[in-house]
Amino acid sequence: MIQLPNSVKAYFHASNEEQLDSFLDAFKEDAYVFDFNREFKGLEAIRDWCKSDILDVHVRFDITDAWEQEGAYIVIASLDGEFDKTNLPDPLLLIHTFKLSEGKIQELHVSLP
Structure with missing residues (x-):
């Protein structure tokens, strides 16, 4: 597995630790976030998405694989939490x-394998 950029590591760590600001x-x-046919543009929309879809249901990610491809970082993670399974x-x-820009997440696409 590759070494992930700090912003990508921060995404998973902050999710697992329920740290919205981080x-x-x-x-x-x-x-921009594209999460299963839903789009969130800008930090305010991403904040609302994070709160409702990650923090409020206590999602926990466990990275199982990661690689870089054509300038993007692809991470496969298992997840669990308090949501309807x-x-x-x-x-x-x-x-x-x-997809990163200046070391930060510019685009995130979330999908099933």
């Missing part, structure tokens, strides 16, 4: 594709 510090001001695979794996 989570947001990993993103550029005009960042009906009809979800076990383990639940998500692909996070990060």
Whole structure:
């Protein structure tokens, strides 16, 4: 597994530790998140997404694989938390594709493998 950039490591660490400010510090001001057909543009929208979809349901990520491809960082992570797991695979794996600018997350795409 590759060494991940600080902003990518901060995304997972801040999520697991439920640290909203540290989570947001990993993103550029005009960042964009695409999470399963939902789009969030800018830090305010990303803050609301983080609170409702990650922090409020106590999501915990465990990175299982990571690599760099064409300037993007792809991370596969299993996740658990206090959310409805009906009809979800076990383990639940998500692909996070990060594009960075000036060391911070400019774009994040979250999808199933």
